[in-house]
Amino acid sequence: MSTSTTRRIRGSRRRRSFDLRATAVYFALLALLLVVLGFVVRAAGAVAERRPVWTAVLCLVAASAAVLALRGRRRRHLAERAAQQAAAALQEATRTALDALEAPAEECPRSRVPTVDGMPADDRAPVDYEALDPDGFEQAVAALCERDGCSSVEVVGGAGDLGADVVAVDPQGRRVIVQCKRYGDGNRVGSQELQRFGGTCFTVHEADVAAVVTTSEFTAPAVEYAAQCGIVCVDGQALRAWSEGTGPTPWSLGHQTPTAP
Numbered sequence: 001m002s003t004s005t006t007r008r009i010r011g012s013r014r015r016r017s018f019d020l021r022a023t024a025v026y027f028a029l030l031a032l033l034l035v036v037l038g039f040v041v042r043a044a045g046a047v048a049e050r051r052p053v054w055t056a057v058l059c060l061v062a063a064s065a066a067v068l069a070l071r072g073r074r075r076r077h078l079a080e081r082a083a084q085q086a087a088a089a090l091q092e093a094t095r096t097a098l099d100a101l102e103a104p105a106e107e108c109p110r111s112r113v114p115t116v117d118g119m120p121a122d123d124r125a126p127v128d129y130e131a132l133d134p135d136g137f138e139q140a141v142a143a144l145c146e147r148d149g150c151s152s153v154e155v156v157g158g159a160g161d162l163g164a165d166v167v168a169v170d171p172q173g174r175r176v177i178v179q180c181k182r183y184g185d186g187n188r189v190g191s192q193e194l195q196r197f198g199g200t201c202f203t204v205h206e207a208d209v210a211a212v213v214t215t216s217e218f219t220a221p222a223v224e225y226a227a228q229c230g231i232v233c234v235d236g237q238a239l240r241a242w243s244e245g246t247g248p249t250p251w252s253l254g255h256q257t258p259t260a261p
Contacts, residue, residue, distance in 0.1 A: 036087055129239060130184065135157075137215070141165070142168070145178070164200070166180065175206060176209045176251050181213070181214035182215050183216035191219060194212065194233075198229040210232065
């Protein structure tokens with residue numbers, strides 16, 4: 001009689017099935033959260049100086065989202081719901097922060113004195129343009145253009161500017177080229193300076209409206225030449241009226257079809 005040895009077969013452990021769909025959803029939500037976090041950090045940096053309270057709120061929300069993401073490896077389903085809620089909160093906070101950035105520009109009245117060198121001017125006193133250096137004067141004129149509805153305002157003055165110090169687009173969509181002359185009393189803008197500007201403002205810079213803005217005055221020949229060419233002359237008195245909101249803007253006086261010199 002033979003004795004057979006019975007081999008005991010151990011039951012294999014049942015492996016946990018891999019859920020591809022749940023894993024894909026988890027990583028998609030995590031990627032979305034990272035994109036939103038990057039956008040919020042960029043927006044928060046822009047408002048950090050003017051809106052410190054919002055900056056603190058965004059940092060707290062971002063920290064909470066990061067903690068929830070780390071815990072997601074153990075509690076996946078809870079982390080998915082928390083990530084969705086955090087993403088919604090971050091989007092809402094981003095919209096609020098962007099609204100806060102846009103609010104000052106929408107509430108700026110037309111008669112407000114422009115900002116010079118990043119410092120707000122007193123609304124009750126006009127800017128002393130003669131006290132500015134040439135670069136500061138160009139910045140101040142650009143601020144006036146932006147204040148009164150111009151878009152794409154740029155300060156391009158410098159070596160090789162060919163007479164263009166400020167470039168802008170007025171509310172009617174016309175291209176505005178401005179040359180800035182910060183002169184003291186007794187130093188008037190002459191016809192030769194107007195002629196040099198007239199030779200480039202329309203042909204080179206393709207201006208629809210060309211203007212020369214000065215803190216001083218223009219000579220009679222300069223005014224005559226400007227009238228023939230369609231160049232707007234803004235002297236110190238007209239500049240103060242423009243700045244205070246009691247005078248016209250240069251583009252409202254601009255000639256549509258200038259006469260060739």
